Amino acid sequence: MSLAANLRTRLSRAPASIIIMAGLLGAFVLMALFAPLLAPFDPARQSLIQRLRPPGHTTAQGLTYLMGTDDLGRDLMSRVIHGARASMLVAVASVSVSLLIGSALGMLAGWRRGWVEVAIMRFVDIMLSIPAILLAVLAVAVVGPGFQTLILVLGLTRWPRYARVAYAQTLQVATLPYIRAAELAGARGPRLLLRHILPNIAGPLLVVATAEFGLMILFEASLSFLGLGIQPPTPSWGTILSAGRQYLERAWWLTAFPGACLFLLVLSVNVLGDWLRDHLDPRSRPRG
Amino acid sequence: MSGVVLDVRDAAVHFRSRGGFLRKAAPPLKAVDGVSLAIAPGETLGLVGESGCGKSTLANAILGLVPLTGGRIEVAGRAVDSADRVSLSAIRSDAQMVFQDPALSLNPRLSIGAAIGEPLLVRGLATGQALRDRVASLLKAVGLEPDHASRFPHAFSGGQRQRIVIARALALQPKLVICDEPVSALDVSVRAQILNLLVDLQRERGMSYLFVSHDLSVVRHIADRVAVMYLGRIVETASMSVLFGKPRHPYTQALLAAAPEPDPVRQRAKPRRVLDGELPSPANLPPGCAFSSRCPLASDLCRSERPTLSARPDGASVACHHAEE
Numbered sequence: 001m002s003l004a005a006n007l008r009t010r011l012s013r014a015p016a017s018i019i020i021m022a023g024l025l026g027a028f029v030l031m032a033l034f035a036p037l038l039a040p041f042d043p044a045r046q047s048l049i050q051r052l053r054p055p056g057h058t059t060a061q062g063l064t065y066l067m068g069t070d071d072l073g074r075d076l077m078s079r080v081i082h083g084a085r086a087s088m089l090v091a092v093a094s095v096s097v098s099l100l101i102g103s104a105l106g107m108l109a110g111w112r113r114g115w116v117e118v119a120i121m122r123f124v125d126i127m128l129s130i131p132a133i134l135l136a137v138l139a140v141a142v143v144g145p146g147f148q149t150l151i152l153v154l155g156l157t158r159w160p161r162y163a164r165v166a167y168a169q170t171l172q173v174a175t176l177p178y179i180r181a182a183e184l185a186g187a188r189g190p191r192l193l194l195r196h197i198l199p200n201i202a203g204p205l206l207v208v209a210t211a212e213f214g215l216m217i218l219f220e221a222s223l224s225f226l227g228l229g230i231q232p233p234t235p236s237w238g239t240i241l242s243a244g245r246q247y248l249e250r251a252w253w254l255t256a257f258p259g260a261c262l263f264l265l266v267l268s269v270n271v272l273g274d275w276l277r278d279h280l281d282p283r284s285r286p287r288g
Numbered sequence: 289m290s291g292v293v294l295d296v297r298d299a300a301v302h303f304r305s306r307g308g309f310l311r312k313a314a315p316p317l318k319a320v321d322g323v324s325l326a327i328a329p330g331e332t333l334g335l336v337g338e339s340g341c342g343k344s345t346l347a348n349a350i351l352g353l354v355p356l357t358g359g360r361i362e363v364a365g366r367a368v369d370s371a372d373r374v375s376l377s378a379i380r381s382d383a384q385m386v387f388q389d390p391a392l393s394l395n396p397r398l399s400i401g402a403a404i405g406e407p408l409l410v411r412g413l414a415t416g417q418a419l420r421d422r423v424a425s426l427l428k429a430v431g432l433e434p435d436h437a438s439r440f441p442h443a444f445s446g447g448q449r450q451r452i453v454i455a456r457a458l459a460l461q462p463k464l465v466i467c468d469e470p471v472s473a474l475d476v477s478v479r480a481q482i483l484n485l486l487v488d489l490q491r492e493r494g495m496s497y498l499f500v501s502h503d504l505s506v507v508r509h510i511a512d513r514v515a516v517m518y519l520g521r522i523v524e525t526a527s528m529s530v531l532f533g534k535p536r537h538p539y540t541q542a543l544l545a546a547a548p549e550p551d552p553v554r555q556r557a558k559p560r561r562v563l564d565g566e567l568p569s570p571a572n573l574p575p576g577c578a579f580s581s582r583c584p585l586a587s588d589l590c591r592s593e594r595p596t597l598s599a600r601p602d603g604a605s606v607a608c609h610h611a612e613e
Contacts (some may be wrong), residue, residue, distance in 0.1 A: 177393035178403075181456065184351060184380050185407035188373075199397035 010279050018275050021268040028265050032084040039078035040066070044233040047073035052251045068253045070243065079235040080258050086236035088265070090150055090229075091216040097155025099209050102162025107193055107201070109163070110170025121167060124160040132157045132219070133226070140228045150229045154216055165208050169201035203277045210273025214266030237262050293464045293496045294327040294350065294383070298359035301342070301349050317571040319345040321520040322359070324597075327464065330490065332497040334511030334528075336504060336543065340570065342520040343500045347466045350498070351383055352376045364463050381411070384457035388469040390449035394441040400452045401427075401437025407459045426455040429492075430485060447478035451485065458489065466498045471506055483509050504547045508532060516540050519570055519578040522597065526604035536604065536611040538583050577609070585610040 014022075031038060041063075050059060050073040058064045067076040109120035136153045143149045173179065174197065182196045221238020223229035230236040237258040244254025300323075302316040320342040327333045335343050348354040350361055352370040361368040364382045369375055384407075387393035394403055405423045408414040414422050424434035430451040441449055450470060457465050467486065471479040487510060490497065501507050507514055508528065515525040516539065524537040535541045542563050549555040565582035574580055580590040589609050597605040 177387040177389065178395045180353060181385070181387065181393050181403075181453070182395070182406065183353070184385055185456070185459075186377055186380065186410040187406065191410070195398070196395055200395070 014275070017271065021271045024264055025268040025272060028084060028088065028261070028268070031081055032088050035082045035085050039075075039081045041075035041078040043074060043078040043082040043235050045074060049073065052247065052254075054251075055253050055257075067257045068251070070240070070254055071247060071251075076240075076253060076257060079240055080237070080261060083235040083237045083240055083258060084261065084265075086147075086230050086234060087217050087220060087238065087262075090147070090154070090220045090236070091213050093151040094154035094158065094216050094220075095209050095213050097151065098157075098159040098212070099162050099205065101155070102159035102164075103166040103198070103201075103205055105159070106163035106166025106168075107170045107197060110167045111174055111193060111197065117167075120163070124163050124167075127157070127160045130157075133222075136223055136228055137226075145228050145231055147230065150220060150223060153223070153228075154219055158212060158216070161212065162205060162208055165204050166201060169204055170197055173197050173200050203280065206273055206277050206280075210270050213269045213273075214262075217262060217266065291329065292326045292362075293329050293331075293364055294325070294498065295362040296323055296325045296346075296350070296359070297361075299323045299346065299349060299356055299361055300358035301345050301354055302357040315571055316357075318520050318573065319570060320349065323517075323520070323522055324359075325515055325522065325525065327496045327498060329463065329496055330494045331513065332490065332499055332511045334507035334514040335498060335500045335517060336502060336507055336514060337517035338502060338567075340567075341517045342570070343502075343517055344468055346517075347385065347468050347498065347500055350466060351385060352379060377411075381407075381460040382462050383464040383466060384460060384462040386450070386453050386457050386465060386467045386470045389473045390446055390453050391441075391473070393453050394449055396441055399438050399440055400444070403441075404437070404452065404456045404459055407456065411460075413460075422459070426459055427452075429458065429489065430455045445478075446474050447481060450474060450478075450482050454482075454485065454489070458493070461493070462495060464496045464498065466500070468500045469502070470499075472501065472503060479506065480509075486510060504543060516543065519568065519573060521578060521607065523579065523608065524604065524606045525597075526602070530602050530604050534602075534604075536600070536606045537579075537608045538585050538611075539579050577607075 047069070050057075050065070050069050051071055053065050053069040053073075055066060055068040055076075056064065057068060065075050065077070067080065070076055070079065105120050105124075109117040132153075135157050139153045140149055143152075179192070179196055182192055187196065217237065220229055220236060221241055224236060224239045225242035230239055232239065240258045241255055241262070244251065244258070247254050299320055300318070301320040302318050304316045305314040323342075323346060325333065325335075335346070337343050345354060349356055349370075350363065350368065352368050355370040356368070363379045366375060366379055366382070368379055394400065398406075401420070401423045404426055405414070405419050408419055408422055420437070423437050427434045427437060432448065432451055432455070436444075441452070444452065454465075454470075470486070471482050474482060483506065486497065489495075497510070499507060499510055511528050513525065513527050514531045515522050516531075516537065517523070518539050524531070524535070524540050526536075531540065532544065535544050545558065549558060563582045564584075568574055568578065568581055574591065575594075576592045577583070577586070577590040577595050580586040583590065585608075587610065593609075595607045595609045597607045599605050
C-alpha cells in the first residue's frame with residue numbers, strides 16, 4: 001500500500017472534525033491562491049468618505065462592504081482575503097526554513113556527538129538567549145524590511161526549538177538496536193540519518209512545526225506592527241490586526257474578522273498536525 | 289591459525305570515563321580483559337555469564353562496534369579495526385548479528401523486505417527484481433511467506449520478528465553469526481522454534497555461531513562448546529558434554545546449580561549452592577581472582593594472584609587455583 005493510498009483510506013475513515021478541519025484549511029489555501037478573483041474590491045483602494053463603515057454597509061452607489069471598511073475606507077473583506085496570502089506564505093516559508101535547519105543540526109548533534117554536539121547545542125543555547133525581536137531589528141537594519149527579510153529572520157531565529165527536539169529524539173533513537181543493525185548492514189551517514197533516524201523522529205518534529213505555524217503568523221503580525229515586516233499597503237492579517245487595535249472600541253470588525261480567520265487557520269493546522277502525527281505512524285494503521 | 293572463522297586473542301575492551309572540567313578521570317572499566325577464544329567453521333560456541341560480565345561488549349567488539357583496547361580479533365583471517373571503514377565493511381559481510389529484542393532491532397518505519405534487503409542494496413550486490421528475489425528466498429529460508437515483504441514489523445509477532453532479524457543477518461551469507469541473547473526476549477513457547485531454526489540454518493549453510501546467553505538451558509540446546517565468562521574474563525571453556533558433566537570452576541558449578549531442573553523431584557534433590565558476597569564492580573576489580581570475593585574455595589592465594597587458564601586432558605581449560613582435577 002503506497003503512502004498516498006494509505007492516507008486516502010485513513011481520510012475516508014477520519015472523524016468529522018478532521019474532515020471539517022481539512023476543508024477549512026483547504027478553503028484558506030484556495031482563498032490565498034485565488035485572492036484577486038475572490039476579492040470584491042482592490043484591497044489598496046482608499047475612500048476617505050467611507051471610513052470605518054460597519055459590516056454590511058451599502059453605499060449610495062450600491063456597493064456593499066460585507067465586512068465593513070477600515071480607517072482609510074478600504075474594503076476589509078478584500079484586505080482579509082489578500083492578507084491570507086502574505087500571512088500563510090510567511091508562516092509556511094519560515095516554518096520550512098527553521099524546520100530544515102533545526103532538524104538537520106539537531107540530528108547531526110545527536111548522531112555525531114563529541115565536539116560537533118557541543119558546538120551545535122551551545123550555539124542553540126546562545127540563539128535561544130537572544131531576543132528574537134532584537135535580532136529582527138538588527139537584520140532589518142542591515143538588509144532592509146521586506147518579505148524575504150521577514151522569512152529569513154523568522155526562519156533563522158526559530159530553528160533552535162526544532163534542533164532541541166531533533167537532538168533529544170536522535171539521542172534516544174540512535175542507541176536502538178535497529179540503528180546498530182543498519183550500521184552492520186553497511187548504511188552510513190546520510191542514508192542512516194534520512195532513512196533510519198528521520199522517519200522515527202518525524203512525529204514530534206511535526207507537532208512542533210504545527211504549533212510554530214500559528215506562532216509565525218503572530219510573529220509576522222508583531223514584526224509588521226513594528227514596521228519591520230510586510231510593508232503597507234500590502235495587507236497581511238498581522239498588519240490589519242495591529243492597525244485595527246487602535247479602533248477596538250469604535251470598529252470591532254477590524255480585529256474580529258482577521259482574528260477569527262487567524263484562529264480558525266491555526267486551529268485547523270494544529271488539529272490536522274496531531275492527526276497526521278498519529279496516523280503517519282505505521283503502528284497505528286487502519287484495520288483490515 | 290587458518291581455517292578458523294573467529295580468532296580472538298587476548299582481547300581487551302576498557303571504557304575510560306573522560307575526566308572533564310573539575311572532574312577527575314575514574315579508573316578504566318575493564319568490560320573485557322584478556323579474552324581468547326576461537327570458533328571453527330560450522331561450530332557453535334556458547335558464551336555464558338551473568339549480566340554485566342562483558343559478553344555483549346565482546347560481541348560488539350568482534351563487529352567493530354566498540355574499539356579494542358588491546359589484543360587482536362580476526363574474523364575469517366581479517367583483523368578487526370574499528371577505525372578502518374573499508375575492512376569493517378568486509379568483516380561485516382563475514383560476520384553478522386542477531387539482537388536480543390526483536391521489537392527494537394527492526395526499524396518500525398521500514399518494510400521488512402527493505403530491512404532484509406538493506407545489506408544487499410547498500411553494498412550494491414542486488415537491485416530491483418534480483419533484490420526482491422533474494423529477499424523472497426531469505427524469507428522462505430526462515431519460514432515466512434515471501435509476499436509478507438511489504439509489511440511493516442508491527443504486523444508480526446515476536447517470534448516472527450526474530451525470524452526477520454535472522455533473515456537480515458543471513459542476507460550477506462556470513463561465515464559467523466553472533467547471536468546476542470536471541471531468545472531471551474521471546475516467549476518460552478517460541479524459543480524452541482527459533483533455536484531449531486538456527487540449528488537447521490546452520491546445517492544447511494554451514495556457518496558458525498557465537499551464541500551469547502545467560503541461560504544455560506538454552507546454550508545446552510545449541511552449543512558445541514561453551515565458554516563461561518565472569519567480569520570480563522573467561523574462567524572456563526569446555527565442550528558441552530564436559531562442561532555440563534564435569535564443571536570444574538566453582539563459578540560454573542554455581543551457575544549449573546542455579547539452573548532449574550524441569551523435574552521437581554530432581555530439582556529438590558539437587559545440591560543448593562548459593563553464592564555469597566557481592567559482585568565486585570568491573571571498574572574496581574580485586575587484585576587476584578575476580579571471583580575470590582564470592583568463591584567458597586577462595587584462599588589467600590586467590591586473593592593475591594590471578595589464576596590463568598590452564599588446559600586439562602579432556603580439552604577443557606579452567607582458570608582456578610583450586611579446581612579439582
